[in-house]
Amino acid sequence: MLSPRYWIFLIIVLTAVGYSMIRLSQTPEVISSDADPYSYQYMQLENGLKVLLVNTPDADKASAAMSVSVGSMDDPDGREGLAHFLEHMLFLGTEPYPEPDEYQQFIKQNGGSHNAFTSYAQTTYFFDIDNEQLPGALDRFSPFFISPTFDAAYVDREKNAVNAEYSSNLKEDGRRIYSAQKMAMNPDFGFSHFSTGNLDTLADRENSAIRDELISFYKTHYSSDRMTLVIAGDYELDQLSNWARGLFSDIPQREVHFSRPNVPVFVTDQLPMDMNIEPVKELRQLKFMFPLPEIKTQYAYKPVSLITNLIGHEGEGSILALLKDKGWAESLSAGRGLSTDNASTMSVSIGLTKLGLLHIEEITAIFMHYVDLLKANGIPDYLKKEQALQHEMMFRFQEHGQISNYVTRLSSNMLIFPIEDTIYGDYRTDLASDALLKSYLSNISADNMLRTLVAPGVETDTIDPWYDTPIRIRPSSFNKAIEVADLNQLHLPEANPFIPENLTLNSGEATDIPVLLEQAEGRQVWYYAEHDFEVPKAQVLISLQIPDIQTEGRQRLLAKLYTRAVNEALNTYSYPATLAGLNYRLSATEKGLEVAVGGYYDKLPVLLERVFETMQNVEISDDEFSRYKASLQRNLENNLKARPFQRTVAELKNFLIDPSFSDTDLLPLLSDVTLNDVQAFAAGFDSKLASVTYVHGAMSVEDAQQLGALVSHYYPARIAYPATSRLVHTPKGKYQQEVSQDHPDKVMTLYIQGTGSSDLERAEFGLLAQMISSPYYQYMRTEQQLGYIVFATALPQKSVPALAFIVQSPEASPEKMMEHTDIFFRQYASELKNIDEKEYDLFRQGLITRLLEKPKNMSEKAGTFWGDLITGRYAFDTRESIAEQVATIPHARIINLYQQTIMDADSSWLLYSKGSQDVQVEGFEPLSTLDRAALPRFAHPESPLPTEIIKESSSQ
Numbered sequence: 020m021l022s023p024r025y026w027i028f029l030i031i032v033l034t035a036v037g038y039s040m041i042r043l044s045q046t047p048e049v050i051s052s053d054a055d056p057y058s059y060q061y062m063q064l065e066n067g068l069k070v071l072l073v074n075t076p077d078a079d080k081a082s083a084a085m086s087v088s089v090g091s092m093d094d095p096d097g098r099e100g101l102a103h104f105l106e107h108m109l110f111l112g113t114e115p116y117p118e119p120d121e122y123q124q125f126i127k128q129n130g131g132s133h134n135a136f137t138s139y140a141q142t143t144y145f146f147d148i149d150n151e152q153l154p155g156a157l158d159r160f161s162p163f164f165i166s167p168t169f170d171a172a173y174v175d176r177e178k179n180a181v182n183a184e185y186s187s188n189l190k191e192d193g194r195r196i197y198s199a200q201k202m203a204m205n206p207d208f209g210f211s212h213f214s215t216g217n218l219d220t221l222a223d224r225e226n227s228a229i230r231d232e233l234i235s236f237y238k239t240h241y242s243s244d245r246m247t248l249v250i251a252g253d254y255e256l257d258q259l260s261n262w263a264r265g266l267f268s269d270i271p272q273r274e275v276h277f278s279r280p281n282v283p284v285f286v287t288d289q290l291p292m293d294m295n296i297e298p299v300k301e302l303r304q305l306k307f308m309f310p311l312p313e314i315k316t317q318y319a320y321k322p323v324s325l326i327t328n329l330i331g332h333e334g335e336g337s338i339l340a341l342l343k344d345k346g347w348a349e350s351l352s353a354g355r356g357l358s359t360d361n362a363s364t365m366s367v368s369i370g371l372t373k374l375g376l377l378h379i380e381e382i383t384a385i386f387m388h389y390v391d392l393l394k395a396n397g398i399p400d401y402l403k404k405e406q407a408l409q410h411e412m413m414f415r416f417q418e419h420g421q422i423s424n425y426v427t428r429l430s431s432n433m434l435i436f437p438i439e440d441t442i443y444g445d446y447r448t449d450l451a452s453d454a455l456l457k458s459y460l461s462n463i464s465a466d467n468m469l470r471t472l473v474a475p476g477v478e479t480d481t482i483d484p485w486y487d488t489p490i491r492i493r494p495s496s497f498n499k500a501i502e503v504a505d506l507n508q509l510h511l512p513e514a515n516p517f518i519p520e521n522l523t524l525n526s527g528e529a530t531d532i533p534v535l536l537e538q539a540e541g542r543q544v545w546y547y548a549e550h551d552f553e554v555p556k557a558q559v560l561i562s563l564q565i566p567d568i569q570t571e572g573r574q575r576l577l578a579k580l581y582t583r584a585v586n587e588a589l590n591t592y593s594y595p596a597t598l599a600g601l602n603y604r605l606s607a608t609e610k611g612l613e614v615a616v617g618g619y620y621d622k623l624p625v626l627l628e629r630v631f632e633t634m635q636n637v638e639i640s641d642d643e644f645s646r647y648k649a650s651l652q653r654n655l656e657n658n659l660k661a662r663p664f665q666r667t668v669a670e671l672k673n674f675l676i677d678p679s680f681s682d683t684d685l686l687p688l689l690s691d692v693t694l695n696d697v698q699a700f701a702a703g704f705d706s707k708l709a710s711v712t713y714v715h716g717a718m719s720v721e722d723a724q725q726l727g728a729l730v731s732h733y734y735p736a737r738i739a740y741p742a743t744s745r746l747v748h749t750p751k752g753k754y755q756q757e758v759s760q761d762h763p764d765k766v767m768t769l770y771i772q773g774t775g776s777s778d779l780e781r782a783e784f785g786l787l788a789q790m791i792s793s794p795y796y797q798y799m800r801t802e803q804q805l806g807y808i809v810f811a812t813a814l815p816q817k818s819v820p821a822l823a824f825i826v827q828s829p830e831a832s833p834e835k836m837m838e839h840t841d842i843f844f845r846q847y848a849s850e851l852k853n854i855d856e857k858e859y860d861l862f863r864q865g866l867i868t869r870l871l872e873k874p875k876n877m878s879e880k881a882g883t884f885w886g887d888l889i890t891g892r893y894a895f896d897t898r899e900s901i902a903e904q905v906a907t908i909p910h911a912r913i914i915n916l917y918q919q920t921i922m923d924a925d926s927s928w929l930l931y932s933k934g935s936q937d938v939q940v941e942g943f944e945p946l947s948t949l950d951r952a953a954l955p956r957f958a959h960p961e962s963p964l965p966t967e968i969i970k971e972s973s974s975q
Contacts, residue, residue, distance in 0.1 A: 190299050563614070610741075
């Protein structure tokens with residue numbers, strides 16, 4: 020039973036919500052949390068463009084986003100993918116900046132990033148950049164919406180990039196399922212159409228040139244009154260306002276009336292339907308989709324969110340808890356699907372076991388019975404108030420993440436919510452009436468559903484023409500009269516015991532870096548009092564270092580099975596904590612086991628102790644073990660079906676890191692693992708164990724010491740810290756390795772390793788990667804059209820720097836990719852020498868900005884410190900030290916590095932996937948000719964514990 024303090028707190032918070040609503044009616048200003056350090060100003064330009072300005076004090080990055088109320092559902096008939104193609108084209112030149120790489124080069128050069136996406140109803144463009152460079156970025160961004168050139172040469176080339184993007188997703192089950200389900204929808208409903216585009220849909224036709232249609236589509240839909248702009252930076256709001264007016268007032272307001280047709284998602288009387296989809300990977304899913312009335316106007320009440328939160332609940336009495344008890348399901352998720360001005364959908368996805376495939380009718384009956392409970396009994400007020408409370412706490416204590424993500428969300432929200440609720444709309448939850456909830460619940464019925472079964476070997480009779488996915492669509496065969504045992508186990512969740520009651524800040528004395536509170540052989544407890552982010556939260560990170568897991572593949576499998584069993588045993592208990600903003604994670608890592616608990620700190624020790632109790636007392640039945648083992652095997656096999664470029668990078672890391680175990684290595688070991696083996700592991704892994712505990716947040720030193728004592732009570736250190744894995748030093752010579760892949764695309768990954776792990780060399784490689792990434796992309800993707808997935812990047816491993824050049828293509832062979840990479844290398848050698856010092860300084864400052872970018876929330880800050888701590892960097896200065904080195908690197912040194920590392924390279928590895936072609940890249944020997952065991956390893960860099968930290972912590 021919850022204490023009276025909980026109900027008092029609930030009343031206070033909900034009263035605050037009511038006050039916000041009163042305030043809303045008095046002023047059109049954007050509502051923000053009192054704890055939000057940002058300032059906001061809304062304005063509307065004379066051309067109708069809605070603009071939100073955001074002052075971000077002391078920010079090192081600035082950002083902007085533009086959302087346009089047009090998406091793939093607005094593609095003209097027969098021109099599927101046109102909206103997406105248009106999104107690509109706006110990056111490839113404008114009248115003030117006609118060069119196709121100008122925008123990207125400027126953003127990258129100044130430490131930024133950029134992207135865009137096309138959804139079914141919106142298209143959004145965004146960037147972030149060094150704060151000082153915001154004016155230049157806006158000057159290059161605004162012409163996208165005023166004067167794009169649509170250069171005919173690049174129109175023709177970029178079709179190939181769109182087609183390559185389409186090809187890269189042909190084996191992606193998420194895309195295949197998404198596309199297949201559209202085939203069951205009303206063909207007059209715009210969402211049902213193919214959305215990516217390919218060479219057929221974007222081809223020139225008689226009396227229909229694709230460039231002309233692009234321009235026509237742009238002039239129809241890219242109208243200022245259908246756009247929303249957000250600009251954020253560490254500038255006065257008046258200055259941001261001047262830039263908005265000066266740069267975006269010329270966006271034309273088109274005199275074109277546009278409205279989407281009001282057609283239903285499914286044809287009348289089409290439902291209920293059953294659909295079968297055969298996946299590429301070993302997937303087993305049962306999906307339900309229900310068409311609902313529109314929900315946009317009900318955003319303040321969030322009725323569908325409340326309903327899906329209950330359907331997707333994982334605690335006692337839930338649908339998932341009962342399905343797991345029966346051994347039929349592994350997971351369940353529920354949520355809103357699409358949402359337009361006239362319609363919406365709700366979706367439920369259940370991850371099935373093999374046994375569950377035999378009980379589809381019973382699973383459907385259980386789901387429908389739970390919905391019937393909601394219809395018959397209604398949703399009690401305490402659950403409505405809990406959701407309102409949870410959302411209000413999220414709003415009150417929200418922490419900003421990456422600024423580009425934030426402004427992108429805001430620009431999108433401005434198309435959805437009233438302006439005053441641009442921020443608050445995601446959280447605002449007024450108490451929904453029973454009548455409103457019933458109006459949506461009434462649409463969740465067996466007579467109004469698309470039921471989809473995704474599994475290998477299902478019966479199919481036709482093919483999705485876009486992704487070649489085998490499917491079958493039939494009238495639903497669900498038997499409503501089927502009887503299922505144990506339906507009485509279903510019930511609504513009780514009041515959430517993890518709702519925090521204490522939200523005071525208890526942080527200790529401020530320090531620049533974490534302090535060491537306790538130190539003994541094989542045991543450390545570290546602490547950092549958070550003062551930058553004043554939220555009642557904490558992060559506790561615990562590394563249980565177990566040498567056998569690091570050195571033996573079989574032990575790593577046992578660790579994976581053990582953590583799966585513990586997580587399953589904890590699920591019903593911990594799920595309410597997750598809803599209340601308190602999460603835990605238990606995972607197997609290369610060092611051993613890692614426990615992380617984070618969120619509102621009030622009930623954090625309670626959850627952590629329950630995690631430890633379960634770890635020490637977990638019980639696993641024969642049936643459970645069989646399911647966990649089958650699930651692990653399926654995951655390992657599915658990993659081998661990842662995208663080609665991901666597979667090559669994974670295999671590269673597996674060869675480089677010693678010891679390491681690839682999915683291919685682990686699969687044959689799994690067959691011999693028994694339940695007794697896992698039970699023996701659970702009982703004995705702590706016999707050889709060392710630990711690192713890190714407490715970060717609004718907790719006191721005493722709180723941290725108590726948590727450290729809790730770790731020692733359950734898992735006392737018994738050994739010194741074990742050695743860590745090391746990186747193989749690539750020998751002289753050029754070597755190649757094929758990575759087998761069932762995918763039509765071809766890929767190359769060229770890896771060039773540094774010679775050491777000094778901060779200076781890491782800085783040099785990072786700076787060269789910063790400089791070369793945009794030109795390589797421009798040459799290989801935009802100019803040569805060799806693929807959609809193209810990038811040059813820094814790829815450090817175990818603190819050793821490296822460069823990687825990666826291309827995935829539907830057409831080009833690895834030989835051709837490598838041939839053009841060599842051509843690029845020769846061309847860029849002269850370009851690099853000709854970069855003037857002013858431009859070079861911009862690259863250098865851009866990298867420094869990225870390295871020194873401040874954490875945006877407590878979790879990110881804790882993760883940064885933890886990264887240094889777990890690798891033995893006790894000065895906690897990796898980024899700062901590398902940034903200092905970057906500032907000292909002259910242009911001539913980068914030219915010399917390029918010559919030695921790339922032009923005169925005597926050591927590089929090429930991993931490739933050949934598709935259906937026969938490949939042997941000239942100049943590279945087979946990697947199999949190397950004796951991996953005989954290759955040297957890099958020493959692990961580890962700094963000593965600073966004595967002043969030890970003294971300071973001992974005095975505390």
